[in-house]
Amino acid sequence: MNTLLNLAVAAVLAGTPLLLGTLGEILTEKSGNINLGVEGMMFMGAIAGLAAPYLYEQQVLLVGSTPSKLAGAFLALAASFLAGALGALIYGFLTITLRANQNVTGLTLTIFGTGIGNFFGEYLGSQAGGYVALGDELKAAFANLSIPGLSQIPVIGKLFFQYNWVVYFAIVLALCMNHFFQRTRVGLNLRAVGEDPATADAAGINVTRYKYAATVIGGGICGIGGMYMSMVTTSGVWVYNCVSGYGWLAVALVIFATWNPARALLAALIFGGLTVLRLYLRIPGMPMQIYEMFPYIATILVLIVTSIRQSRENVQPKSCGKNYFREER
Amino acid sequence: MDGHTLDYAVQMKNITKFFGTVTANHQVSLELRNGEILALLGENGSGKTTLMNMLSGIYFPDSGTIKIRGREVTIRSPRDAFELGIGMIHQHYKLVEPLTAAENIVLGLPGGMYVNRRQVNEKVREISRRYQFDLNPKKKIYSMSVSEKQTVEILKALYRGAEILILDEPTAVLTPQETEKLFTVLRNMKEDGKSIIIITHKLHEVLAISDRVTILRKGEYIGTVETAAATQEDLTEKMVGRPISLEIERPKTQRGEEMLKVVDLTCLRPDRVKALNKVSFSAYAGEILGIAGIAGSGQKELCEAIAGLYPVSGGSILYNCQTDGTQVMENIVGQRSDQIYRKGISMAFVPEDRLGMGLVGSMDMVDNVMLRSYRRNPGIFVDRKKPKEISEKLIRDLEIQTPGVHTPVRRLSGGNVQKILLGREIAYEPLVLVVAYPVRGLDINSSYKIYDMLGEQKKKGVAVIFVGEDLDVLMEISDRILVLCGGKVSGVVKPEETTKEKLGLMMLRVTQDEEVIE
Numbered sequence: 001m002n003t004l005l006n007l008a009v010a011a012v013l014a015g016t017p018l019l020l021g022t023l024g025e026i027l028t029e030k031s032g033n034i035n036l037g038v039e040g041m042m043f044m045g046a047i048a049g050l051a052a053p054y055l056y057e058q059q060v061l062l063v064g065s066t067p068s069k070l071a072g073a074f075l076a077l078a079a080s081f082l083a084g085a086l087g088a089l090i091y092g093f094l095t096i097t098l099r100a101n102q103n104v105t106g107l108t109l110t111i112f113g114t115g116i117g118n119f120f121g122e123y124l125g126s127q128a129g130g131y132v133a134l135g136d137e138l139k140a141a142f143a144n145l146s147i148p149g150l151s152q153i154p155v156i157g158k159l160f161f162q163y164n165w166v167v168y169f170a171i172v173l174a175l176c177m178n179h180f181f182q183r184t185r186v187g188l189n190l191r192a193v194g195e196d197p198a199t200a201d202a203a204g205i206n207v208t209r210y211k212y213a214a215t216v217i218g219g220g221i222c223g224i225g226g227m228y229m230s231m232v233t234t235s236g237v238w239v240y241n242c243v244s245g246y247g248w249l250a251v252a253l254v255i256f257a258t259w260n261p262a263r264a265l266l267a268a269l270i271f272g273g274l275t276v277l278r279l280y281l282r283i284p285g286m287p288m289q290i291y292e293m294f295p296y297i298a299t300i301l302v303l304i305v306t307s308i309r310q311s312r313e314n315v316q317p318k319s320c321g322k323n324y325f326r327e328e329r
Numbered sequence: 330m331d332g333h334t335l336d337y338a339v340q341m342k343n344i345t346k347f348f349g350t351v352t353a354n355h356q357v358s359l360e361l362r363n364g365e366i367l368a369l370l371g372e373n374g375s376g377k378t379t380l381m382n383m384l385s386g387i388y389f390p391d392s393g394t395i396k397i398r399g400r401e402v403t404i405r406s407p408r409d410a411f412e413l414g415i416g417m418i419h420q421h422y423k424l425v426e427p428l429t430a431a432e433n434i435v436l437g438l439p440g441g442m443y444v445n446r447r448q449v450n451e452k453v454r455e456i457s458r459r460y461q462f463d464l465n466p467k468k469k470i471y472s473m474s475v476s477e478k479q480t481v482e483i484l485k486a487l488y489r490g491a492e493i494l495i496l497d498e499p500t501a502v503l504t505p506q507e508t509e510k511l512f513t514v515l516r517n518m519k520e521d522g523k524s525i526i527i528i529t530h531k532l533h534e535v536l537a538i539s540d541r542v543t544i545l546r547k548g549e550y551i552g553t554v555e556t557a558a559a560t561q562e563d564l565t566e567k568m569v570g571r572p573i574s575l576e577i578e579r580p581k582t583q584r585g586e587e588m589l590k591v592v593d594l595t596c597l598r599p600d601r602v603k604a605l606n607k608v609s610f611s612a613y614a615g616e617i618l619g620i621a622g623i624a625g626s627g628q629k630e631l632c633e634a635i636a637g638l639y640p641v642s643g644g645s646i647l648y649n650c651q652t653d654g655t656q657v658m659e660n661i662v663g664q665r666s667d668q669i670y671r672k673g674i675s676m677a678f679v680p681e682d683r684l685g686m687g688l689v690g691s692m693d694m695v696d697n698v699m700l701r702s703y704r705r706n707p708g709i710f711v712d713r714k715k716p717k718e719i720s721e722k723l724i725r726d727l728e729i730q731t732p733g734v735h736t737p738v739r740r741l742s743g744g745n746v747q748k749i750l751l752g753r754e755i756a757y758e759p760l761v762l763v764v765a766y767p768v769r770g771l772d773i774n775s776s777y778k779i780y781d782m783l784g785e786q787k788k789k790g791v792a793v794i795f796v797g798e799d800l801d802v803l804m805e806i807s808d809r810i811l812v813l814c815g816g817k818v819s820g821v822v823k824p825e826e827t828t829k830e831k832l833g834l835m836m837l838r839v840t841q842d843e844e845v846i847e
Binding site for chain 1: 385387406407408411417419423424425426427428432435436437438440441442443444469485
């Protein structure tokens with residue numbers, strides 16, 4: 001029972017960066033752009049999200065005062081969002097304005113972002129004399145919350161009320177995004193852009209603007225997912241290759257979640273659980289490598305199942321992967 | 330502003346538009362009076378749609394002026410067009426399939442953060458009542474019929490307060506009954522003071538619905554006439570540039586042997602719905618069997634099943650063929666296309682998707698011709714000489730306009746592509762020839778050339794199966810017409826013993842009492 005509870009908590013913690021990556025990619029794909037650069041944007045978000053509070057801390061320590069937790073958290077959030085958005089902006093400029101192939105551009109962005117993340121991570125590390133690590137004060141900004149009363153309830157408190165703030169941020173974001181697609185006018189227009197840009201265009205929707213906005217904001221959300229990796233998963237220490245395939249899992253989770261942000265919650269929880277399973281469920285004689293394969297095997301199974309299922313709804317937006325050019329004949 | 334210009338809803342003057350080096354419109358002018366229905370007549374590729382797209386903000390003219398209600402305007406985007414009260418119903422409907430009718434109607438409209446669905450539904454119902462439409466605003470587009478989709482398109486324009494409506498070939502996909510319903514709606518809208526432009530190349534429709542006709546030919550303005558003073562011959566001559574006979578020749582032939590027998594054929598779509606439901610018929614040598622039906626009634630599946638390309642879940646498809654000197658009916662169900670080919674079944678299929686299924690767009694004529702025959706070549710090298718000879722012969726015989734046999738077929742016009750495809754299939758002398766929508770998108774001249782080629786094949790004793798959409802053409806060219814409705818055969822009739830209206834009714838429902846003519 002206790003193991004199961006611990007596994008559930010660990011699944012939520014491990015699932016959060018996946019959730020953020022998935023949400024960012026859902027938003028992007030809803031505009032008809034399939035951005036395979038999630039991994040790259042997460043790396044960019046990871047290094048920016050670590051570097052911003054780290055540099056802030058260095059400055060504050062220089063003048064001899066203590067860094068503020070709130071400012072550190074805000075800087076990490078804003079910097080990672082901007083870094084991810086910058087990556088997506090490059091992607092957007094290439095695919096939306098120059099109409100480059102989306103797959104190639106996305107893959108390139110992954111390579112680029114991975115390089116940027118690792119380069120600056122190692123660079124900051126060598127500057128700092130070995131490795132980058134945040135001080136305890138700022139680390140605490142990403143520690144588990146303790147909500148008086150709620151967090152102390154047995155089981156329930158542990159299961160729901162004592163995560164770090166990014167977890168709640170991601171869950172609220174998923175619910176808001178669901179509401180946005182289902183109910184709002186802008187959400188409706190965005191879905192139209194992703195399904196059928198020519199129709200959206202003829203209906204007077206500015207396709208280019210919608211595509212840019214969704215892609216850039218989506219990239220920013222992926223960036224926040226990366227920040228989670230460097231600030232929470234590795235507790236404010238730069239670890240080489242820290243994103244390590246989470247971006248790719250997020251791309252697959254978009255399919256698993258059938259482009260539905262609310263379902264992404266469940267998908268991320270399951271995959272989060274699979275990535276940490278080896279720590280909680282030991283089968284004697286099973287090599288560690290097999291455990292590490294679980295999320296990827298699950299991804300393949302998910303792809304098979306979703307490919308067999310034929311449905312007109314809850315599928316990839318129809319224009320995904322195709323660039324839109326109004327005067328094409 | 331004088332009173333004269335106020336009479337006009339639209340005045341387009343000296344409009345020119347280039348696509349690269351191609352001139353789509355050259356110095357075209359058009360005037361639409363308030364409260365009239367103007368037909369815009371021209372062959373395919375005459376620039377009708379391009380001209381209208383400049384009015385609806387899809388394209389921007391390279392030169393020329395546009396006045397709306399007497400005021401000169403610049404239309405840069407579809408949004409500008411709505412604001413001027415212009416609504417266009419495109420030939421390919423611009424609707425988002427997974428959304429509902431109401432959602433499509435409010436798409437792109439300014440307004441608050443949330444869409445008030447109840448209010449939208451109410452307003453849609455109110456417009457529907459006024460013009461006698463029939464539509465459920467909550468229905469998803471992908472589950473709608475073509476005619477329902479068209480209704481959504483028209484409502485979308487009206488909802489946005491369009492006073493000027495442009496319809497691009499609205500009747501191309503409708504049954505005669507649905508067309509009549511549409512015309513009633515258009516007349517109601519005209520009564521209500523709307524100004525309407527209808528793009529078409531069907532002459533009888535021009536005469537039935539319009540007040541005036543503007544004619545374009547090869548991107549140029551030819552003239553405008555009052556419909557009341559116009560005749561079909563007159564309009565055709567203006568449209569084509571020379572007088573042309575509108576009769577399709579139906580050569581008299583003796584019906585030969587049964588070449589193809591389809592018995593209780595049943596096929597399923599990927600979503601497990603029956604695309605074909607116990608379809609039975611025969612095709613005979615020396616006749617053209619027409620196949621009519623509303624789009625999506627199973628025509629595509631039927632053609633592909635006969636060609637051995639579509640999975641069959643029940644029934645049989647029997648071909649008359651020679652095996653070891655004896656004549657047998659060979660069942661092709663369950664056989665792969667190469668097995669069918671080796672059995673010596675001589676069948677040719679001209680699919681509706683010419684450049685997708687029929688020809689490889691980026692390859693030249695020689696390679697495309699070779700695709701049909703290279704397997705007969707012994708050895709590891711292919712022989713390009715014979716296909717080249719066939720290609721050159723096709724170009725001469727069929728008057729194919731191409732820079733040469735090595736031009737990628739993608740670069741040729743629709744008519745020439747179709748001539749290559751049909752020519753290639755005929756060159757291998759099939760006994761059964763299946764053609765699906767062979768004249769779709771072709772101009773009058775090319776269409777008549779294709780009809781002639783099919784007539785020739787019939788005279789040579791080929792069993793021709795012609796899947797068509799234009800009932801007038803089907804009735805003229807076919808010896809018998811098989812009508813499909815929802816994947817079932819609703820009857821086989823002789824054209825001289827039926828009327829278009831009866832065919833239209835058969836297309837809409839399966840009638841029990843319709844006798845089947847063998």
